[in-house]
Amino acid sequence: MTLLQMYLLFVKLGAFTFGGGYAMIPLFQTELVNNYHFMTNAQFANFVALAQVTPGPVGLNAATYVGYQCGVQNIGGMFGGAIGGVVGTLGVMTPSLILVTLIAYFIQVFKENAIVKAVLSGIRPATLGLIAAAVIFFAETSVFTAPLRNLWTSGQTFGISWQGGLIFALVLFVEWKWKLNLIYVLIASAILSYFLYQI
Amino acid sequence: MKNPAKRNGRENRLWTLFQVFFKISAVSVGGGLTMLPLMDREFVEKRNWMSESDMVDVVAIVQSVPGIIAVNMAILIGQRTAGLAGALVASLGVVIPPVVVIVVIAALLFQLSGNATADHIFTGVRAAVSALILLSVIKMSKSILKGPIPIVIALVGFLLLVVFDVDAVGLIVASAFAGVLIAGIRRLRKKTLASCAEEEKGK
Numbered sequence: 001m002t003l004l005q006m007y008l009l010f011v012k013l014g015a016f017t018f019g020g021g022y023a024m025i026p027l028f029q030t031e032l033v034n035n036y037h038f039m040t041n042a043q044f045a046n047f048v049a050l051a052q053v054t055p056g057p058v059g060l061n062a063a064t065y066v067g068y069q070c071g072v073q074n075i076g077g078m079f080g081g082a083i084g085g086v087v088g089t090l091g092v093m094t095p096s097l098i099l100v101t102l103i104a105y106f107i108q109v110f111k112e113n114a115i116v117k118a119v120l121s122g123i124r125p126a127t128l129g130l131i132a133a134a135v136i137f138f139a140e141t142s143v144f145t146a147p148l149r150n151l152w153t154s155g156q157t158f159g160i161s162w163q164g165g166l167i168f169a170l171v172l173f174v175e176w177k178w179k180l181n182l183i184y185v186l187i188a189s190a191i192l193s194y195f196l197y198q199i
Numbered sequence: 200m201k202n203p204a205k206r207n208g209r210e211n212r213l214w215t216l217f218q219v220f221f222k223i224s225a226v227s228v229g230g231g232l233t234m235l236p237l238m239d240r241e242f243v244e245k246r247n248w249m250s251e252s253d254m255v256d257v258v259a260i261v262q263s264v265p266g267i268i269a270v271n272m273a274i275l276i277g278q279r280t281a282g283l284a285g286a287l288v289a290s291l292g293v294v295i296p297p298v299v300v301i302v303v304i305a306a307l308l309f310q311l312s313g314n315a316t317a318d319h320i321f322t323g324v325r326a327a328v329s330a331l332i333l334l335s336v337i338k339m340s341k342s343i344l345k346g347p348i349p350i351v352i353a354l355v356g357f358l359l360l361v362v363f364d365v366d367a368v369g370l371i372v373a374s375a376f377a378g379v380l381i382a383g384i385r386r387l388r389k390k391t392l393a394s395c396a397e398e399e400k401g402k
Protein backbone atom coordinates (compact mmCIF):
# COMPACT_ATOMS: atom_id res chain seq x y z
CA MET A 1 0.00 0.00 0.00
CA THR A 2 1.38 3.42 -0.94
CA LEU A 3 1.44 6.34 1.50
CA LEU A 4 -1.31 8.07 -0.48
CA GLN A 5 -3.60 5.04 -0.26
CA MET A 6 -2.90 4.78 3.46
CA TYR A 7 -3.64 8.50 3.88
CA LEU A 8 -6.97 8.10 2.08
CA LEU A 9 -7.85 5.04 4.17
CA PHE A 10 -7.45 7.10 7.35
CA VAL A 11 -9.43 9.99 5.85
CA LYS A 12 -12.26 7.50 5.37
CA LEU A 13 -11.91 6.12 8.90
CA GLY A 14 -11.80 9.66 10.33
CA ALA A 15 -14.96 10.57 8.44
CA PHE A 16 -16.97 7.63 9.80
CA THR A 17 -15.81 7.58 13.41
CA PHE A 18 -18.65 8.92 15.55
CA GLY A 19 -18.66 9.11 19.32
CA GLY A 20 -14.91 8.61 19.48
CA GLY A 21 -12.92 6.17 21.57
CA TYR A 22 -14.26 2.66 21.72
CA ALA A 23 -16.79 3.16 18.91
CA MET A 24 -13.95 3.20 16.38
CA ILE A 25 -12.81 -0.32 17.25
CA PRO A 26 -15.09 -2.35 14.92
CA LEU A 27 -14.50 0.23 12.16
CA PHE A 28 -10.71 0.11 12.39
CA GLN A 29 -10.74 -3.65 12.84
CA THR A 30 -12.68 -4.17 9.59
CA GLU A 31 -10.28 -2.05 7.56
CA LEU A 32 -6.91 -2.71 9.19
CA VAL A 33 -7.33 -6.43 9.93
CA ASN A 34 -9.90 -7.87 7.52
CA ASN A 35 -9.44 -5.70 4.42
CA TYR A 36 -5.79 -4.62 4.43
CA HIS A 37 -4.08 -7.15 6.74
CA PHE A 38 -1.86 -4.62 8.49
CA MET A 39 -2.06 -6.84 11.56
CA THR A 40 -3.86 -9.88 12.92
CA ASN A 41 -6.93 -9.70 15.18
CA ALA A 42 -4.83 -10.45 18.26
CA GLN A 43 -2.21 -7.86 17.31
CA PHE A 44 -4.90 -5.24 16.81
CA ALA A 45 -6.45 -6.08 20.19
CA ASN A 46 -3.00 -5.85 21.80
CA PHE A 47 -2.40 -2.51 20.16
CA VAL A 48 -5.69 -1.10 21.46
CA ALA A 49 -4.82 -2.36 24.94
CA LEU A 50 -1.40 -0.69 24.67
CA ALA A 51 -2.94 2.53 23.35
CA GLN A 52 -5.01 2.76 26.53
CA VAL A 53 -1.86 3.47 28.54
CA THR A 54 -0.26 5.94 26.10
CA PRO A 55 -1.25 9.58 25.66
CA GLY A 56 -3.87 10.40 23.08
CA PRO A 57 -7.00 8.73 21.75
CA VAL A 58 -6.89 5.17 20.43
CA GLY A 59 -7.95 6.15 16.90
CA LEU A 60 -5.12 8.65 16.60
CA ASN A 61 -2.62 6.15 18.05
CA ALA A 62 -3.71 3.50 15.54
CA ALA A 63 -3.31 5.93 12.63
CA THR A 64 0.22 6.81 13.76
CA TYR A 65 1.18 3.18 14.31
CA VAL A 66 -0.13 1.84 11.00
CA GLY A 67 1.29 4.91 9.24
CA TYR A 68 4.68 4.11 10.75
CA GLN A 69 4.61 0.53 9.42
CA CYS A 70 3.53 1.78 6.00
CA GLY A 71 6.31 4.37 5.99
CA VAL A 72 8.91 1.73 6.85
CA GLN A 73 7.70 -0.37 3.91
CA ASN A 74 7.66 2.51 1.43
CA ILE A 75 10.57 4.72 2.45
CA GLY A 76 12.46 2.53 4.87
CA GLY A 77 14.05 3.07 8.26
CA MET A 78 12.89 4.94 11.32
CA PHE A 79 12.81 8.21 9.41
CA GLY A 80 10.49 6.74 6.78
CA GLY A 81 8.39 5.30 9.60
CA ALA A 82 8.11 8.68 11.30
CA ILE A 83 6.98 10.29 8.03
CA GLY A 84 4.41 7.55 7.55
CA GLY A 85 3.21 8.09 11.12
CA VAL A 86 2.66 11.78 10.47
CA VAL A 87 0.86 11.07 7.17
CA GLY A 88 -1.52 8.56 8.84
CA THR A 89 -2.22 10.98 11.69
CA LEU A 90 -2.97 13.82 9.25
CA GLY A 91 -5.30 11.47 7.38
CA VAL A 92 -7.45 10.70 10.38
CA MET A 93 -7.52 14.44 11.27
CA THR A 94 -8.41 15.74 7.80
CA PRO A 95 -12.23 15.29 7.99
CA SER A 96 -12.28 16.93 11.44
CA LEU A 97 -10.21 19.89 10.28
CA ILE A 98 -12.60 20.58 7.41
CA LEU A 99 -15.92 19.81 9.10
CA VAL A 100 -15.35 21.23 12.57
CA THR A 101 -13.84 24.45 11.22
CA LEU A 102 -16.87 24.93 8.98
CA ILE A 103 -19.28 24.13 11.80
CA ALA A 104 -17.53 26.55 14.14
CA TYR A 105 -18.58 29.40 11.85
CA PHE A 106 -22.20 28.25 11.69
CA ILE A 107 -22.55 26.98 15.23
CA GLN A 108 -26.11 28.19 15.80
CA VAL A 109 -27.44 26.86 12.50
CA PHE A 110 -25.82 23.48 13.10
CA LYS A 111 -27.14 23.14 16.64
CA GLU A 112 -30.76 23.70 15.66
CA ASN A 113 -30.86 21.96 12.28
CA ALA A 114 -33.65 19.36 12.08
CA ILE A 115 -31.79 17.12 9.60
CA VAL A 116 -28.63 17.09 11.74
CA LYS A 117 -30.76 16.12 14.73
CA ALA A 118 -32.50 13.35 12.76
CA VAL A 119 -29.22 11.93 11.44
CA LEU A 120 -27.73 11.89 14.94
CA SER A 121 -30.83 10.28 16.42
CA GLY A 122 -30.00 7.29 14.21
CA ILE A 123 -26.22 7.34 14.56
CA ARG A 124 -26.07 7.67 18.37
CA PRO A 125 -27.74 4.35 19.24
CA ALA A 126 -25.87 2.62 16.38
CA THR A 127 -22.63 3.90 17.93
CA LEU A 128 -23.66 2.31 21.20
CA GLY A 129 -24.12 -0.97 19.29
CA LEU A 130 -20.60 -0.54 17.86
CA ILE A 131 -19.14 -0.07 21.34
CA ALA A 132 -21.00 -3.10 22.65
CA ALA A 133 -19.56 -5.08 19.73
CA ALA A 134 -16.10 -3.92 20.83
CA VAL A 135 -16.71 -5.61 24.20
CA ILE A 136 -17.29 -8.89 22.37
CA PHE A 137 -14.27 -8.29 20.16
CA PHE A 138 -12.00 -8.09 23.21
CA ALA A 139 -13.75 -10.86 25.14
CA GLU A 140 -13.47 -13.27 22.19
CA THR A 141 -9.71 -13.38 22.49
CA SER A 142 -9.48 -13.29 26.28
CA VAL A 143 -12.59 -14.21 28.26
CA PHE A 144 -14.17 -16.66 25.79
CA THR A 145 -12.29 -19.64 24.40
CA ALA A 146 -13.72 -19.33 20.86
CA PRO A 147 -14.88 -16.40 18.72
CA LEU A 148 -18.66 -15.85 18.63
CA ARG A 149 -18.58 -14.94 14.94
CA ASN A 150 -19.64 -17.90 12.80
CA LEU A 151 -19.55 -20.14 15.88
CA TRP A 152 -22.05 -22.63 14.49
CA THR A 153 -20.13 -23.11 11.25
CA SER A 154 -16.58 -23.11 12.68
CA GLY A 155 -17.27 -26.20 14.79
CA GLN A 156 -15.45 -24.77 17.83
CA THR A 157 -16.98 -25.15 21.25
CA PHE A 158 -17.77 -22.10 23.31
CA GLY A 159 -16.29 -21.78 26.78
CA ILE A 160 -14.95 -19.27 29.27
CA SER A 161 -11.28 -19.12 30.26
CA TRP A 162 -11.05 -18.95 34.06
CA GLN A 163 -8.14 -16.50 34.07
CA GLY A 164 -9.81 -14.16 31.60
CA GLY A 165 -13.17 -14.49 33.33
CA LEU A 166 -11.64 -13.73 36.71
CA ILE A 167 -9.83 -10.60 35.53
CA PHE A 168 -12.96 -9.44 33.68
CA ALA A 169 -15.11 -9.86 36.80
CA LEU A 170 -12.53 -8.21 39.08
CA VAL A 171 -12.07 -5.15 36.84
CA LEU A 172 -15.83 -4.80 36.38
CA PHE A 173 -16.37 -4.87 40.15
CA VAL A 174 -13.46 -2.59 41.09
CA GLU A 175 -14.24 0.07 38.45
CA TRP A 176 -17.96 -0.04 39.18
CA LYS A 177 -17.36 0.51 42.87
CA TRP A 178 -14.38 2.85 43.06
CA LYS A 179 -13.81 4.35 39.56
CA LEU A 180 -10.01 4.07 39.80
CA ASN A 181 -7.62 5.59 37.26
CA LEU A 182 -7.61 3.36 34.17
CA ILE A 183 -3.81 3.23 33.96
CA TYR A 184 -3.50 1.66 37.39
CA VAL A 185 -6.27 -0.83 36.64
CA LEU A 186 -4.56 -1.92 33.41
CA ILE A 187 -1.10 -2.18 34.97
CA ALA A 188 -2.54 -4.19 37.88
CA SER A 189 -4.33 -6.55 35.50
CA ALA A 190 -1.10 -7.00 33.49
CA ILE A 191 0.75 -8.05 36.67
CA LEU A 192 -2.13 -10.26 37.77
CA SER A 193 -2.33 -12.05 34.43
CA TYR A 194 1.43 -12.65 34.47
CA PHE A 195 0.92 -14.80 37.58
CA LEU A 196 -2.48 -16.29 36.69
CA TYR A 197 -1.28 -17.73 33.38
CA GLN A 198 1.62 -19.50 35.08
CA ILE A 199 -0.78 -21.59 37.13
CA MET B 200 1.03 46.56 11.73
CA LYS B 201 -1.22 49.31 13.07
CA ASN B 202 -1.44 47.91 16.54
CA PRO B 203 1.68 46.08 17.69
CA ALA B 204 0.29 45.44 21.17
CA LYS B 205 -2.77 43.68 19.76
CA ARG B 206 -0.68 41.60 17.41
CA ASN B 207 1.57 40.63 20.27
CA GLY B 208 -1.44 39.60 22.35
CA ARG B 209 -2.68 37.39 19.55
CA GLU B 210 0.66 35.67 19.18
CA ASN B 211 0.76 35.12 22.91
CA ARG B 212 -2.69 33.64 22.77
CA LEU B 213 -1.70 31.20 20.01
CA TRP B 214 1.37 30.14 21.95
CA THR B 215 -0.71 29.63 25.09
CA LEU B 216 -3.24 27.57 23.12
CA PHE B 217 -0.47 25.35 21.81
CA GLN B 218 1.09 24.90 25.26
CA VAL B 219 -2.18 24.14 27.04
CA PHE B 220 -3.30 21.56 24.47
CA PHE B 221 0.13 19.97 24.36
CA LYS B 222 0.14 19.67 28.16
CA ILE B 223 -3.39 18.30 28.45
CA SER B 224 -2.80 15.82 25.64
CA ALA B 225 0.44 14.55 27.17
CA VAL B 226 -1.15 13.80 30.54
CA SER B 227 -4.63 12.63 29.59
CA VAL B 228 -4.44 9.00 28.69
CA GLY B 229 -7.20 7.61 26.47
CA GLY B 230 -8.21 11.02 25.15
CA GLY B 231 -11.80 12.00 24.41
CA LEU B 232 -14.02 13.61 26.98
CA THR B 233 -11.57 12.85 29.81
CA MET B 234 -9.87 16.06 28.66
CA LEU B 235 -12.99 18.14 29.20
CA PRO B 236 -12.58 19.05 32.90
CA LEU B 237 -8.95 20.10 32.27
CA MET B 238 -9.95 22.31 29.33
CA ASP B 239 -12.80 23.80 31.30
CA ARG B 240 -10.38 24.80 34.06
CA GLU B 241 -7.84 26.29 31.62
CA PHE B 242 -10.12 28.25 29.29
CA VAL B 243 -13.23 29.06 31.32
CA GLU B 244 -12.08 29.34 34.93
CA LYS B 245 -8.46 30.42 34.66
CA ARG B 246 -8.35 32.55 31.50
CA ASN B 247 -11.96 33.46 30.90
CA TRP B 248 -11.56 33.04 27.12
CA MET B 249 -14.86 31.21 26.87
CA SER B 250 -18.12 31.15 28.83
CA GLU B 251 -19.53 28.05 30.48
CA SER B 252 -22.28 27.92 27.84
CA ASP B 253 -19.65 28.05 25.05
CA MET B 254 -18.17 24.95 26.65
CA VAL B 255 -21.56 23.20 26.64
CA ASP B 256 -21.82 23.97 22.91
CA VAL B 257 -18.36 22.51 22.36
CA VAL B 258 -19.30 19.26 24.12
CA ALA B 259 -22.52 18.93 22.13
CA ILE B 260 -20.80 19.56 18.80
CA VAL B 261 -17.67 17.42 19.20
CA GLN B 262 -19.93 14.47 19.82
CA SER B 263 -22.12 15.11 16.81
CA VAL B 264 -19.43 15.36 14.15
CA PRO B 265 -17.26 12.51 12.93
CA GLY B 266 -13.61 12.30 13.90
CA ILE B 267 -11.57 11.96 17.03
CA ILE B 268 -13.14 13.81 19.94
CA ALA B 269 -9.88 15.22 21.34
CA VAL B 270 -8.93 16.65 17.93
CA ASN B 271 -12.43 18.01 17.33
CA MET B 272 -12.33 19.67 20.73
CA ALA B 273 -8.96 21.31 20.00
CA ILE B 274 -10.13 22.60 16.61
CA LEU B 275 -13.36 24.01 18.00
CA ILE B 276 -11.88 25.65 21.10
CA GLY B 277 -8.93 26.96 19.06
CA GLN B 278 -11.28 28.44 16.47
CA ARG B 279 -13.54 30.07 19.05
CA THR B 280 -10.69 31.65 20.99
CA ALA B 281 -8.23 32.60 18.21
CA GLY B 282 -9.77 31.93 14.78
CA LEU B 283 -8.46 29.61 12.10
CA ALA B 284 -4.84 29.92 13.24
CA GLY B 285 -6.00 28.97 16.73
CA ALA B 286 -7.68 25.85 15.38
CA LEU B 287 -4.48 24.77 13.61
CA VAL B 288 -2.21 25.55 16.56
CA ALA B 289 -4.45 23.80 19.11
CA SER B 290 -4.84 20.65 17.00
CA LEU B 291 -1.08 20.57 16.46
CA GLY B 292 -0.56 20.77 20.20
CA VAL B 293 -3.00 17.96 20.84
CA VAL B 294 -1.49 15.50 18.34
CA ILE B 295 2.24 15.98 18.87
CA PRO B 296 2.59 14.09 22.21
CA PRO B 297 0.73 10.91 21.11
CA VAL B 298 2.44 10.87 17.71
CA VAL B 299 5.90 11.05 19.28
CA VAL B 300 5.08 8.34 21.82
CA ILE B 301 3.63 5.95 19.23
CA VAL B 302 6.51 6.49 16.78
CA VAL B 303 8.95 5.62 19.56
CA ILE B 304 6.91 2.54 20.54
CA ALA B 305 6.66 1.41 16.92
CA ALA B 306 10.38 1.88 16.42
CA LEU B 307 11.35 -0.06 19.52
CA LEU B 308 8.68 -2.71 19.46
CA PHE B 309 8.13 -4.25 16.07
CA GLN B 310 6.12 -7.25 17.20
CA LEU B 311 2.81 -6.97 18.98
CA SER B 312 2.68 -10.73 19.48
CA GLY B 313 4.92 -13.78 19.39
CA ASN B 314 6.49 -13.85 22.83
CA ALA B 315 4.62 -16.35 25.08
CA THR B 316 4.87 -14.35 28.31
CA ALA B 317 3.90 -11.10 26.59
CA ASP B 318 0.97 -12.87 24.91
CA HIS B 319 -0.31 -14.07 28.27
CA ILE B 320 -0.06 -10.63 29.82
CA PHE B 321 -1.82 -9.09 26.83
CA THR B 322 -4.59 -11.70 27.07
CA GLY B 323 -5.27 -10.65 30.65
CA VAL B 324 -5.18 -6.97 29.73
CA ARG B 325 -7.66 -7.62 26.90
CA ALA B 326 -10.04 -9.17 29.44
CA ALA B 327 -9.65 -6.03 31.57
CA VAL B 328 -10.25 -3.78 28.56
CA SER B 329 -13.47 -5.61 27.69
CA ALA B 330 -14.74 -4.99 31.24
CA LEU B 331 -13.84 -1.29 30.96
CA ILE B 332 -15.66 -0.94 27.64
CA LEU B 333 -18.71 -2.74 29.04
CA LEU B 334 -18.85 -0.16 31.85
CA SER B 335 -18.80 2.70 29.35
CA VAL B 336 -21.59 0.99 27.36
CA ILE B 337 -23.71 0.84 30.52
CA LYS B 338 -22.97 4.47 31.34
CA MET B 339 -23.74 5.71 27.82
CA SER B 340 -26.89 3.62 27.43
CA LYS B 341 -28.61 5.65 30.16
CA SER B 342 -28.52 8.81 28.05
CA ILE B 343 -28.91 7.23 24.60
CA LEU B 344 -31.46 4.44 25.01
CA LYS B 345 -34.54 6.55 25.66
CA GLY B 346 -37.58 4.84 24.16
CA PRO B 347 -38.00 1.77 21.98
CA ILE B 348 -36.53 3.06 18.69
CA PRO B 349 -32.97 3.74 19.95
CA ILE B 350 -33.03 0.35 21.73
CA VAL B 351 -33.97 -1.41 18.49
CA ILE B 352 -31.29 0.45 16.47
CA ALA B 353 -28.57 -0.31 19.03
CA LEU B 354 -29.57 -3.96 19.29
CA VAL B 355 -29.81 -4.50 15.53
CA GLY B 356 -26.45 -2.79 15.04
CA PHE B 357 -24.82 -4.92 17.71
CA LEU B 358 -26.19 -8.18 16.30
CA LEU B 359 -25.28 -7.28 12.71
CA LEU B 360 -21.71 -6.61 13.76
CA VAL B 361 -21.20 -9.53 16.10
CA VAL B 362 -23.20 -12.30 14.44
CA PHE B 363 -23.15 -11.33 10.78
CA ASP B 364 -19.87 -9.42 10.66
CA VAL B 365 -21.25 -6.54 8.54
CA ASP B 366 -19.19 -3.52 7.52
CA ALA B 367 -19.18 -0.87 10.28
CA VAL B 368 -19.12 2.06 7.83
CA GLY B 369 -22.23 0.68 6.11
CA LEU B 370 -23.92 0.38 9.48
CA ILE B 371 -23.22 4.05 10.34
CA VAL B 372 -24.60 5.21 6.97
CA ALA B 373 -27.69 2.99 7.32
CA SER B 374 -28.38 4.25 10.85
CA ALA B 375 -28.15 7.87 9.65
CA PHE B 376 -30.79 7.10 7.01
CA ALA B 377 -32.93 5.32 9.61
CA GLY B 378 -32.78 8.43 11.81
CA VAL B 379 -33.94 10.68 8.96
CA LEU B 380 -36.67 8.24 7.95
CA ILE B 381 -38.05 7.96 11.48
CA ALA B 382 -38.00 11.73 11.96
CA GLY B 383 -39.85 12.11 8.63
CA ILE B 384 -42.52 9.59 9.61
CA ARG B 385 -43.03 11.32 12.98
CA ARG B 386 -43.49 14.65 11.26
CA LEU B 387 -46.03 13.22 8.83
CA ARG B 388 -47.97 11.58 11.65
CA LYS B 389 -48.06 14.81 13.60
CA LYS B 390 -49.39 16.64 10.55
CA THR B 391 -52.13 14.11 9.86
CA LEU B 392 -53.12 14.07 13.52
CA ALA B 393 -53.31 17.85 13.51
CA SER B 394 -55.46 17.91 10.37
CA CYS B 395 -57.73 15.19 11.81
CA ALA B 396 -58.22 17.25 14.94
CA GLU B 397 -59.13 20.26 12.81
CA GLU B 398 -61.71 18.24 10.90
CA GLU B 399 -63.22 17.13 14.20
CA LYS B 400 -63.48 20.75 15.25
CA GLY B 401 -65.11 21.60 11.94
CA LYS B 402 -67.90 19.11 12.64
